[in-house]
Amino acid sequence: MRHTTRRLLTGAVLVLAAGGGLGMSPGAAYAAGRSATIDVSGDLKIRSAPSTAAKVVGTVKDGTKVSIACAVTGPSVSGKVRTTKVWDRLTSGAYIAHGYVRTSAKIPACAVPAKKTTPVYVTGTVRTTDGAVNTRTGPYTSSAVAGTLANNTIVKIDCAAQGSSVAGTVRTSAQWDRLADGRYVSHAYMLSGTVKACAAAPAAPTTPAAPVLTPEQFIKAAVPGAQQGWRDYGVPPSVTIAQAILESGWGRSGLSAVDKNYFGIKCQNGAYGPHATGCHVYKTTECTKAGKCFEMNDAFRTYSSMARSFRDHGHFLKANKRYAPAFAYTRNADKFIEQVWKAGYATDPKYVPKVTGIMATYRLYQYDTWK
Secondary structure, eight states, rough: OOHHHHHHEEEEEEHHHHHHHGGGOSSSOOSSOEEEEOOOOEEEEEESSTTTTOOOOEETTTTTTEEEEEEEEEEEOSSSSSEEEEEEEEEEEEEEEEEGGEEEEOOOOOOOOOOOOOOOOOEEEEEOOSSSSEESSSSTSSSOOOEEOOOEEEHHHHHEEEEEEEEEEEEEEEEEEETTTEEEGGGEEESOOOOOOOOOOOOOOOOOOOOOOOOHHHHHHHHHHHHHHHHHOOOOOHHHHHHHHHHHTTTSHHHHHOOOOSSBBBBBBTOOOOTTEEEEEEEEEETTTSSSSEEEEEEEEEEESHHHHHHHHHHHHHHHHGGGGGGGTTOOOOOOOHHHHHTTSSSOTTTTHHHHHHHHHTTTGOOOOTT
């Protein structure tokens, strides 16, 4: 009799608790669960979610002790103990209907997952007269190229970050727009509404130290690309190597160290030819013949290797008609560089003797493959 009375009282307390939400208060599930006992005729199904339609992941027998982490609301179940919409999440992460559970412990409510918010993007349109616009991994012209966008491409802009200043088709701006896929594009080529500031942006890439090569090492590395340039376009290898030495300072210039551009070849209206990988905008100083100098942004070609830069040197000279006279001397290195200089390649009056001096000093003529 005492046992029966105690059981009925316990049941009444549980029914009242269920009617009041089990005395649950908002909060995260407890790591250490509340002890409870299963009261069921037969086996109680354990489910993957708080629903009778959820997948059965196991069973427990009558009288089994279980550990409950927290409770949630689900479909109503008429159990042996009570009828209720409460479902208990076990410490294992699975669920059982509270209608079959006896416990005197206060079970907390499971934390409600934060609702996923749909990102709000600003629509932008690429506007460029400079050819395809590079997208990058960060808001800097020194960030790696991550793709290109053609004129009139419509994009989704997430936010804006400050980075390298770019003189584009629409404006000159240091703002970079982060697209929905995480890439960055200069706002200098973008038509859009107001864009919110990004919470954070990648740091500017550090400039790698210029490779320190001895003259012998540099020449050895240069020969394959220079000779391929001769085979493809007819530029004497000795000329290509000597010009690279003079113009890149043995590969120690910023252009050659960062972008493997050994000749300072620029992008033309966004075009970078068959051998380059893209364009890198640098702030440069230009001077007029009168001696007046001014700063400007200029885009230089970037390459995947020294050999690609050397082959593009041959392509650049061959494709520009003003250098056509030089190609009458493809087997005469000294005459070839003289004609290139006369066509306006360099304004330095000592450019030719500087180049031929390098060819003689470092015996570069031996790499002219027609010999």
